[in-house]
Amino acid sequence: MPIPLRHLWLFSSRHASHRQGLRRSALLLGTLCLAMLLFAVVPLPALLGQAGYLPLHMLLETLAIVVAAMVFAISWASYRRLRADTLLSLACGFAGVAILDFSHMLSFQGMPDFITPADPEKAISFWLAARGMAAGTLLWVALRPWKASGRPFERWAILGLSLFAVAVVHITVFGYQELLPRTFIEGVGLTLFKVGCEYLLIAVHLLTAVCFWRSMRRPQPFNIAALFCASLLMALGELCFTLYASVTDQFNLLGHLIKVIAYWQLYRGIFVEAVEQPYDQLARSRAQLQATFDAIPDMLFELDEQERVVNCHSSADARLQVDPARVIGKSVADLLSDDTLEHCRQTMASASAQGYAQSQPFLFEQGSLSIWLQLSVSARRIGRHLTGHILLVRDVSQLKQQEERILHLAHFDTLTGLPNRTLFRQRVTLSLGLARRHQQSVALLLIDLDHFKHINDTLGHNAGDQLLCAVAERLRPHLRSEDTLSRQGGDEFIIALPDIDSDGAMHMASRLLESLTQPLHFDHHVTTTSASIGIALYPNDSDDLDCLIQHADAAMYLAKQRGRNNVQFYTADLQARMSRLMELENALRTAIDRHELALHYQPQWALVGQRLTGFEVLLRWQHPVLGQVSPAEFIPVAESSGQIGQIGEWVLQQGVAQLARWRAQGFTSITLAINLSAAQFRRTDLATQVADLLLHHQVPPERLEMELTEGTAMEDPMQARQQLTSLHRLGVRLAIDDFGTGFSSLAQLRHFPVDTLKIDRSFVQDIDVDQGSADMVRSIIQMAHNLGISTLAEGVETARQLSLLERLECEAIQGYLWGRPLTCADAQKLLINQSKAVLTP
Numbered sequence: 001m002p003i004p005l006r007h008l009w010l011f012s013s014r015h016a017s018h019r020q021g022l023r024r025s026a027l028l029l030g031t032l033c034l035a036m037l038l039f040a041v042v043p044l045p046a047l048l049g050q051a052g053y054l055p056l057h058m059l060l061e062t063l064a065i066v067v068a069a070m071v072f073a074i075s076w077a078s079y080r081r082l083r084a085d086t087l088l089s090l091a092c093g094f095a096g097v098a099i100l101d102f103s104h105m106l107s108f109q110g111m112p113d114f115i116t117p118a119d120p121e122k123a124i125s126f127w128l129a130a131r132g133m134a135a136g137t138l139l140w141v142a143l144r145p146w147k148a149s150g151r152p153f154e155r156w157a158i159l160g161l162s163l164f165a166v167a168v169v170h171i172t173v174f175g176y177q178e179l180l181p182r183t184f185i186e187g188v189g190l191t192l193f194k195v196g197c198e199y200l201l202i203a204v205h206l207l208t209a210v211c212f213w214r215s216m217r218r219p220q221p222f223n224i225a226a227l228f229c230a231s232l233l234m235a236l237g238e239l240c241f242t243l244y245a246s247v248t249d250q251f252n253l254l255g256h257l258i259k260v261i262a263y264w265q266l267y268r269g270i271f272v273e274a275v276e277q278p279y280d281q282l283a284r285s286r287a288q289l290q291a292t293f294d295a296i297p298d299m300l301f302e303l304d305e306q307e308r309v310v311n312c313h314s315s316a317d318a319r320l321q322v323d324p325a326r327v328i329g330k331s332v333a334d335l336l337s338d339d340t341l342e343h344c345r346q347t348m349a350s351a352s353a354q355g356y357a358q359s360q361p362f363l364f365e366q367g368s369l370s371i372w373l374q375l376s377v378s379a380r381r382i383g384r385h386l387t388g389h390i391l392l393v394r395d396v397s398q399l400k401q402q403e404e405r406i407l408h409l410a411h412f413d414t415l416t417g418l419p420n421r422t423l424f425r426q427r428v429t430l431s432l433g434l435a436r437r438h439q440q441s442v443a444l445l446l447i448d449l450d451h452f453k454h455i456n457d458t459l460g461h462n463a464g465d466q467l468l469c470a471v472a473e474r475l476r477p478h479l480r481s482e483d484t485l486s487r488q489g490g491d492e493f494i495i496a497l498p499d500i501d502s503d504g505a506m507h508m509a510s511r512l513l514e515s516l517t518q519p520l521h522f523d524h525h526v527t528t529t530s531a532s533i534g535i536a537l538y539p540n541d542s543d544d545l546d547c548l549i550q551h552a553d554a555a556m557y558l559a560k561q562r563g564r565n566n567v568q569f570y571t572a573d574l575q576a577r578m579s580r581l582m583e584l585e586n587a588l589r590t591a592i593d594r595h596e597l598a599l600h601y602q603p604q605w606a607l608v609g610q611r612l613t614g615f616e617v618l619l620r621w622q623h624p625v626l627g628q629v630s631p632a633e634f635i636p637v638a639e640s641s642g643q644i645g646q647i648g649e650w651v652l653q654q655g656v657a658q659l660a661r662w663r664a665q666g667f668t669s670i671t672l673a674i675n676l677s678a679a680q681f682r683r684t685d686l687a688t689q690v691a692d693l694l695l696h697h698q699v700p701p702e703r704l705e706m707e708l709t710e711g712t713a714m715e716d717p718m719q720a721r722q723q724l725t726s727l728h729r730l731g732v733r734l735a736i737d738d739f740g741t742g743f744s745s746l747a748q749l750r751h752f753p754v755d756t757l758k759i760d761r762s763f764v765q766d767i768d769v770d771q772g773s774a775d776m777v778r779s780i781i782q783m784a785h786n787l788g789i790s791t792l793a794e795g796v797e798t799a800r801q802l803s804l805l806e807r808l809e810c811e812a813i814q815g816y817l818w819g820r821p822l823t824c825a826d827a828q829k830l831l832i833n834q835s836k837a838v839l840t841p
């Protein structure tokens with residue numbers, strides 16, 4: 001089985017880039033060696049004779065001369081581009097070889113006189129000179145590295161040197177032939193000198209081939225395989241010229257043929273490198289350029305100096321397509337609208353000045369298509385001369401949309417779509433500037449939704465988000481175009497109202513509150529909400545935006561303190577009150593841990609028999625620096641700061657524990673009333689918490705009364721009903737505190753499982769002086785009795801109040817008349833005294 005040539009060591013030892021050339025060379029050399037062997041084994045008689053050989057010789061020599069001249073021409077022309085020393089040597093050497101071969105042809109036996117008569121001796125002299133020059137040139141090329149030379153003037157000097165050598169040969173052969181050694185003896189054949197010269201030439205060619213062979217271990221910038229093949233062919237040709245007996249025999253003929261083939265190889269080597277390769281490279285570059293264009297999603301236009309399109313390209317999937325047949329040859333002025341042309345010309349002018357320019361994105365409209373485009377233009381120059389422009393047109397619509405989205409995100413609240421803090425600041429800063437110039441005022445309304453956390457906790461955050469959006473929609477229609485509504489975060493909104501006075505601001509705030517109390521539909525829910533609004537005015541309260549926001553915040557905080565769902569203006573003393581509230585809020589955080597809280601107990605009496613029925617638990621706070629702080633002051637702070645949950649729990653635990661201790665001492669018939677804050681009342685685990693506590697302290701549930709204010713019960717009547725029912729099921733007594741101050745209707749009260757109504761102190765205190773209060777107390781007592789609910793009058797201070805209440809059949813009282821809130825020890829003393837009084841007849 002034949003082994004593929006590439007697997008032979010000889011080939012695999014050379015660099016892969018030469019292997020194909022080497023394979024061709026091996027085939028050619030093998031074929032010619034076989035031909036030579038055939039000629040040696042089967043000697044042919046003299047082929048054509050002197051007369052027949054001469055034209056054949058002329059034909060072969062002419063071919064050799066033409067090819068040598070082509071080697072010169074290609075090398076000489078390519079030298080300007082490639083600037084390789086070796087190429088220049090080849091050009092000049094083969095110019096000489098072509099001339100010497102021409103003189104050899106003219107001197108061949110049988111040719112007419114060429115200055116001197118033709119004879120073999122003269123022809124061989126030119127022959128040897130030509131062969132020597134070819135061998136020398138190739139050896140020089142093989143030995144020299146193939147590198148660029150930067151001295152173009154050298155080429156004329158080297159060509160001159162080569163022609164000078166050729167001239168010397170001609171003068172010697174024409175004028176001093178007898179001085180040259182004999183190369184041919186008629187009838188005898190070639191002399192030893194001639195054969196020796198041929199062997200020397202063979203040696204030089206083989207040496208050259210070895211040099212080329214060695215250099216093929218690495219990739220070369222030139223077709224070395226062809227030069228290697230040419231050297232071996234020349235050696236083979238010279239071998240033929242050592243073997244011929246007659247100048248017309250088959251070895252002479254074969255020698256000439258091989259010489260032509262060798263020259264042709266040489267020519268191919270140079271031609272491929274100098275001519276074919278650049279074209280191949282050009283084709284490759286074009287294909288690469290086309291592939292690059294295809295990968296670019298942009299449109300590309302090449303314009304000449306007159307702004308005419310000479311080439312264009314558009315990506316297949318681009319939204320804007322360009323038909324080259326429609327635009328090539330046309331001027332941009334004919335193709336573009338005035339606006340687009342303006343952008344184009346401006347960018348081209350900048351590119352002409354700076355080399356490269358990019359336009360701002362601009363809107364391009366064509367029929368129904370509307371896209372944002374951006375131009376990148378580079379100026380095309382040859383030397384200093386501007387020859388046109390390259391225009392890259394990019395569809396930046398997506399980028400523009402993203403940019404707009406980023407801008408929107410940076411300035412608008414993602415949930416409600418309202419301006420965010422940043423945009424709000426920008427707009428209000430502007431409004432304040434205008435107000436300053438026109439001496440107008442600006443109002444800032446800070447709106448905080450009441451009990452928004454409750455919505456989040458009970459209905460979930462999604463519902464909370466929907467509610468915020470619904471609120472934003474509810475507020476929006478009330479605003480003028482110059483007003484700015486913004487969500488500051490959470491459930492806090494702020495409105496800037498330019499050119500408005502305090503009355504106007506109040507009017508607007510009331511309208512907003514009113515609108516929020518109307519049912520809101522969101523996320524399959526319907527609810528009503530309320531808000532607390534704080535107002536600060538420019539320039540009265542401050543001329544600084546941050547300060548105004550702080551003031552509006554303080555006013556809003558006051559609105560919260562004042563029971564929510566109301567509007568408060570910032571006032572100068574508000575700051576001091578705010579500081580006090582902040583101080584209380586901070587101090588309260590550590591009040592339990594520092595044992596600053598204590599429980600006091602206010603006695604409650606049944607009017608029938610003037611019997612002590614129990615106590616109302618009242619919280620006290622003794623702070624080391626702030627002193628005694630009233631619960632009327634710190635309970636709202638605890639509520640608004642979220643600390644009431646922890647404090648209320650502590651009161652409940654301490655109260656029930658004390659009740660258990662008194663019961664252990666035998667005071668088992670007393671009831672303890674404990675106040676529940678609104679936050680505590682909203683806790684879904686309140687009933688469980690109370691049940692656990694009662695179980696833990698072994699206190700019967702009916703000995704505990706839970707008080708919640710009328711306001712708390714009416715915040716969310718549905719939820720209040722559920723919570724009260726859960727507590728009622730435990731067996732715990734329930735009381736509505738401060739009754740008469742809220743808006744409970746009889747219908748609503750019927751659904752609450754309440755045991756006691758505590759008539760508010762304000763009515764009781766006026767019962768003996770104000771008929772209205774007396775009527776009110778009477779109606780409450782009658783209504784309660786109709787519903788089977790008992791009544792307790794708070795704040796009874798005088799005997800007259802007491803007797804009126806007795807007449808109205810109120811069941812129980814509480815007040816300074818019969819007992820102020822007592823410390824635990826005093827309450828215990830009262831219990832002991834009361835038990836003695838009962839026992840003593």
Ligand SMILES: Nc1nc2c(ncn2[C@@H]2O[C@H](COP(=O)(O)O[C@H]3[C@@H](O)[C@H](n4cnc5c(=O)[nH]c(N)nc54)O[C@@H]3COP(=O)(O)O)[C@@H](O)[C@H]2O)c(=O)[nH]1
Pocket residue numbers: 602616617618619630631632635648651675676677737738761794795796797814815816817821
């Ligand atoms: N959620 C909780 N609220 C509590 C708790 N402890 C107290 N409070 C609430 O704080 C408010 C102020 O309470 P306080 O200063 O203790 O005042 C109580 C009594 O001292 C006062 N009172 C009672 N009798 C009279 C009287 O004859 N004259 C008069 N001027 N004042 C009197 O009334 C307050 C009790 O009111 P009420 O609770 O409505 O029965 C107050 O609202 C407390 O509820 C707590 O632990 N949790």
